[in-house]
Amino acid sequence: xxxxxxxxxxxxxxxxxxxxxxxxxxxxxxxxxxxxxxxxxxxxxxxxxxxxxxxxxxxxxxxxxxxxxxxxxxxxxxxxxxxxxxxxxxxxxxxxxxxxxxxxxxxxxxxxxxxxxxxxxxxxxxxxxxxxxxxxxxxxxxxxxxxxxxxxxxxxxxxxxxxxxxxxxxxxxxxxxxxxxxxxxxxxxxxxxxxxxxxxxxxxxxxxxxxxxxxxxxxxxxxxxxxxxxxxxxxxxxxxxxxxxxxxxxxxxxxxxxxxxxxxxxxxxxxxxxxxxxxxxxxxxxxxxxxxxxxxxxxxxxxxxxxxxxxxxxxxxxxxxxxxxxxxxxxxxxxxxxxxxxxxxxxxxxxxxxxxxxxxxxxxxxxxxxxxxxxxxxxxxxxxxxxxxxxxxxxxxxxxxxxxxxxxxxxxxxxxxxxxxxxxxxxxxxxxxxxxxxxxxxxxxxxxxxxxxxxxxxxxxxxxxxxxxxxxxxxxxxxxxxxxxxxxxxxxxxxxxxxxxxxxxxxxxxxxxxxxxxxxxxxxxxxxxxxxxxxxxxxxxxxxxxxxxxxxxxxxxxxxxxxxxxxxxxxxxxxxxxxxxxxxxxxx
Amino acid sequence: xxxxxxxxxxxxxxxxxxxxxxxxxxxxxxxxxxxxxxxxxxxxxxxxxxxxxxxxxxxxxxxxxxxxxxxxxxxxxxxxxxxxxxxxxxxxxxxxxxxxxxxxxxxxxxxxxxxxxxxxxxxxxxxxxxxxxxxxxxxxxxxxxxxxxxxxxxxxxxxxxxxxxxxxxxxxxxxxxxxxxxxxxxxxxxxxxxxxxxxxxxxxxxxxxxxxxxxxxxxxxxxxxxxxxxxxxxxxxxxxxxxxxxxxxx
Numbered sequence: 001x002x003x004x005x006x007x008x009x010x011x012x013x014x015x016x017x018x019x020x021x022x023x024x025x026x027x028x029x030x031x032x033x034x035x036x037x038x039x040x041x042x043x044x045x046x047x048x049x050x051x052x053x054x055x056x057x058x059x060x061x062x063x064x065x066x067x068x069x070x071x072x073x074x075x076x077x078x079x080x081x082x083x084x085x086x087x088x089x090x091x092x093x094x095x096x097x098x099x100x101x102x103x104x105x106x107x108x109x110x111x112x113x114x115x116x117x118x119x120x121x122x123x124x125x126x127x128x129x130x131x132x133x134x135x136x137x138x139x140x141x142x143x144x145x146x147x148x149x150x151x152x153x154x155x156x157x158x159x160x161x162x163x164x165x166x167x168x169x170x171x172x173x174x175x176x177x178x179x180x181x182x183x184x185x186x187x188x189x190x191x192x193x194x195x196x197x198x199x200x201x202x203x204x205x206x207x208x209x210x211x212x213x214x215x216x217x218x219x220x221x222x223x224x225x226x227x228x229x230x231x232x233x234x235x236x237x238x239x240x241x242x243x244x245x246x247x248x249x250x251x252x253x254x255x256x257x258x259x260x261x262x263x264x265x266x267x268x269x270x271x272x273x274x275x276x277x278x279x280x281x282x283x284x285x286x287x288x289x290x291x292x293x294x295x296x297x298x299x300x301x302x303x304x305x306x307x308x309x310x311x312x313x314x315x316x317x318x319x320x321x322x323x324x325x326x327x328x329x330x331x332x333x334x335x336x337x338x339x340x341x342x343x344x345x346x347x348x349x350x351x352x353x354x355x356x357x358x359x360x361x362x363x364x365x366x367x368x369x370x371x372x373x374x375x376x377x378x379x380x381x382x383x384x385x386x387x388x389x390x391x392x393x394x395x396x397x398x399x400x401x402x403x404x405x406x407x408x409x410x411x412x413x414x415x416x417x418x419x420x421x422x423x424x425x426x427x428x429x430x431x432x433x434x435x436x437x438x439x440x441x442x443x444x445x446x447x448x449x450x451x452x453x454x455x456x457x458x459x460x461x462x463x464x465x466x467x468x469x470x471x472x473x474x475x476x477x478x479x480x481x482x483x484x485x486x487x488x489x490x491x492x493x494x495x496x497x498x499x500x501x502x503x504x505x506x507x508x509x510x511x512x513x514x515x516x517x518x519x520x521x522x523x524x525x526x527x528x529x530x531x532x533x534x535x536x537x538x539x540x541x542x543x544x545x546x547x548x549x550x551x552x553x554x555x556x557x558x559x560x561x562x563x564x565x566x567x568x569x570x571x572x573x574x575x576x577x578x579x580x581x582x583x584x585x586x587x588x
Numbered sequence: 589x590x591x592x593x594x595x596x597x598x599x600x601x602x603x604x605x606x607x608x609x610x611x612x613x614x615x616x617x618x619x620x621x622x623x624x625x626x627x628x629x630x631x632x633x634x635x636x637x638x639x640x641x642x643x644x645x646x647x648x649x650x651x652x653x654x655x656x657x658x659x660x661x662x663x664x665x666x667x668x669x670x671x672x673x674x675x676x677x678x679x680x681x682x683x684x685x686x687x688x689x690x691x692x693x694x695x696x697x698x699x700x701x702x703x704x705x706x707x708x709x710x711x712x713x714x715x716x717x718x719x720x721x722x723x724x725x726x727x728x729x730x731x732x733x734x735x736x737x738x739x740x741x742x743x744x745x746x747x748x749x750x751x752x753x754x755x756x757x758x759x760x761x762x763x764x765x766x767x768x769x770x771x772x773x774x775x776x777x778x779x780x781x782x783x784x785x786x787x788x789x790x791x792x793x794x795x796x797x798x799x800x801x802x803x804x805x806x807x808x809x810x811x812x813x814x815x816x817x818x819x820x821x822x823x824x825x826x827x828x829x830x831x832x833x834x835x836x837x838x
Contacts, residue, residue: 046634051829052829053809054829057782057790070695088693088697196818196819266624266625269624271623272623358819361811401804403804416662428804506708507709508707
């Protein structure tokens with residue numbers, strides 16, 4: 001039996017970064033808003049408790065804060081000739097769970113995608129010709145970098161990002177990223193104090209005529225009070241960032257930047273431990289009536305609402321659309337359908353340099369404390385003579401020295417016994433790592449849909465991945481690995497490794513929780529699921545907010561752009577949609 | 589205004605609730621709740637870890653425990669760098685893990701059908717870690733009894749134990765009862781290392797032996813004084829979540 005609840009102006013699915021931003025914006029506009037969150041309520045003092053937050057086994061290995069596969073798993077295969085099987089444990093990527101979402105346990109790298117990303121198809125076609133990108137399903141996002149600037153700025157000031165501008169209104173700034181788009185002002189906080197490894201990385205890459213700069217970080221370099229009046233504390237470089245909640249109020253998240261204000265509003269409510277099963281559409285399938293959800297006691301509810309905002313993790317947004325019949329599911333054979341289209345990931349590789357005479361104190365670290373080189377990222381360099389498009393940021397961001405997982409040893413070291421132990425002790429403090437975070441460009445054959453065999457605890461089909469690294473991206477990553485090899489040699493260490501990305505995406509070893517696409521934004525309802533304001537082309541009172549909207553993934557962490565898109569959509573709802581509710585903001 | 593807000597159930601309340609066990613995923617499930625008009629916070633609602641105490645095996649039989657202690661002592665041998673895996677408590681750690689959510693795979697996706705997968709698809713068998721240890725240790729001892737003059741693994745000389753472990757690691761041994769040698773070795777290696785390097789609160793890493801060995805300061809949580817001291821050794825000894833031995837003796 002389903003209990004029908006009183007109507008709300010807006011229902012939000014998921015209370016992480018995007019849900020909290022949208023909830024704040026819409027309640028400011030006077031709307032009565034309810035958020036429905038599958039996981040538990042979480043607050044810093046209780047759940048990221050400073051008495052035991054620094055527990056690698058519990059949070060890093062057993063992943064207490066993450067989505068557990070028993071709650072929702074996903075299936076994967078590398079191509080359509082294989083049978084997808086469930087990832088019985090998450091490995092390659094780790095979705096979040098609970099209030100704050102993945103924004104609780106992220107590292108805090110906060111990037112802006114570039115105008116050459118938002119207009120990628122036009123940009124690359126104009127510069128290199130259509131033939132260069134014919135194997136890729138690259139599409140414009142429907143917005144420009146200039147259009148997004150204000151939203152990036154709002155996110156960065158909300159979150160108190162520590163960094164150094166590289167380009168303020170067209171003027172290149174010494175010490176920042178010279179390849180970034182113009183920004184209207186500097187970051188709200190100066191860069192974090194550098195540890196030894198990134199300091200050395202900056203020296204070495206400068207000597208190679210590259211342009212290192214401090215990675216923009218949501219780990220706060222100073223105490224900060226954000227525009228909502230919420231106070232945050234200086235990061236202590238504890239080395240327990242990614243996979244952990246921050247006990248110091250020093251890592252930006254919904255908890256540290258929005259919830260203290262949002263939760264006190266009378267026109268906001270959150271219901272936790274309540275999983276939305278689907279969005280309910282009316283008979284026309286063009287209007288959403290609300291959502292149906294079930295709580296931990298197994299009680300089912302229907303929550304009617306005028307606006308439905310899907311603000312879950314991008315992958316969950318896509319699956320909810322499929323389970324609800326919003327739009328048509330993508331078919332790689334015909335290229336028709338939009339939901340599930342352009343799933344992208346991240347194309348990463350890594351290098352390590354082993355020294356005899358250095359002590360990097362790897363445990364003195366923060367999630368985003370480091371240096372980045374963007375000389376080979378995106379289209380910052382001329383691809384004219386090359387056989388690929390895209391690029392990678394090269395990052396020296398040693399985020400921790402937690403010893404269950406972080407124990408580098410030189411190649412050839414046994415995995416156990418006395419020799420293993422000697423090598424482990426020798427290398428623990430004296431190894432410097434850096435990595436490439438590469439772009440991931442869409443192809444016709446990489447997509448998401450519903451699995452025909454495996455179901456969740458409610459009997460609903462699991463999301464199915466069909467994904468492998470495209471040849472273009474492998475060529476890109478290899479070329480960037482060549483550059484990394486030059487950097488690794490220039491360090492002058494005793495020995496180095498340079499591990500290259502190969503085809504055959506493996507779902508087991510952790511790689512990146514940067515899953516993008518599946519409900520992409522764009523200019524054409526035939527090739528995108530949502531318009532430039534993240535409004536569903538098919539159901540006008542549904543907005544789908546998250547990295548699900550990315551038409552491709554750049555060589556950058558997605559959260560900065562996800563947050564900016566949330567503000568961008570919120571502005572469109574407040575300033576345009578509410579004047580003509582139920583109407584498309586862009587005519588198809 | 590809070591419409592209803594129930595406290596976290598105790599473990600016992602949780603286990604006695606059938607409705608919960610159908611739906612709950614994590615180790616510390618909470619009731620569905622509605623929160624509005626205030627930032628909720630409740631005293632004593634945090635969920636700290638419980639110190640593992642030695643004394644008796646909860647999962648292993650005596651013979652299994654002896655086998656695993658022998659294995660742990662070869663994977664992490666006692667030498668001038670640290671004590672060995674057995675004395676570090678790696679098997680105590682493992683024993684307690686195997687009776688918890690890890691041992692029973694209660695957080696994992698365990699619905700069928702179970703089909704052999706590709707390496708990129710990860711572990712696809714239905715056996716839990718607890719079941720794999722039960723079968724794996726029995727198979728290992730059956731193998732050594734058969735090939736090493738009737739001796740159990742723990743009764744072999746250290747050099748012979750090393751040789752068996754190397755062959756397991758390389759998949760050169762065929763264990764009885766279809767136990768996959770390589771995969772069982774990798775499971776033991778991963779878990780022994782977890783026990784050796786995890787916070788001592790979980791039963792291993794006795795006296796923070798592995799942290800002292802590496803120079804990892806543990807749960808200190810504030811290194812602002814040391815950030816700019818590049819290439820200089822960190823001066824303080826490690827602390828555990830439970831504190832430090834120095835504190836306790838004062």
